[in-house]
Amino acid sequence: MQPIETTATPADLRLLLPHGAIADIARNLKMSxxxxxxxxxxxxxxxxxxxxxxxxxxxxxxxAVLHDLNLLNQ
Structure with missing residues (x-):
């Protein structure tokens, strides 16, 4: 069994978005x-x-920044 830190989890797109982007997407697509x-x-x-x-x-x-950070953690 792998430790929690090394378990692969799906990337959460929300963490990669600039601040306020979810609200902008919702407004542009007329979604909540x-x-x-x-x-x-x-x-x-x-x-x-x-x-x-x-x-x-x-x-x-x-x-690109996330990829660079992942390379540093290896």
Whole structure:
């Protein structure tokens, strides 16, 4: 059995988004904040909120920073 720290968990897209992005996505897609948040938790690529979040993450460079941090932790 692996320790909790080394267990692979799915990435939470909400952690990679810039501040206020969930509210912006909800406003642009005319969805509730809760619906967007739940969609990001499930991270299903076909969902429009997830697609928009991925676009914002790439635009902000958060994905590259996370990758760099993961390399440092190894």
């Amino acid at each position: 904040h809760t619906a967007v948040s739940k969609a990001l938790q499930k991270a299903r690529p076909a969902h429009p909120a997830v697609a928009e979040a991925i676009r914002l993450i790439k635009e902000a460079g958060s994905q």
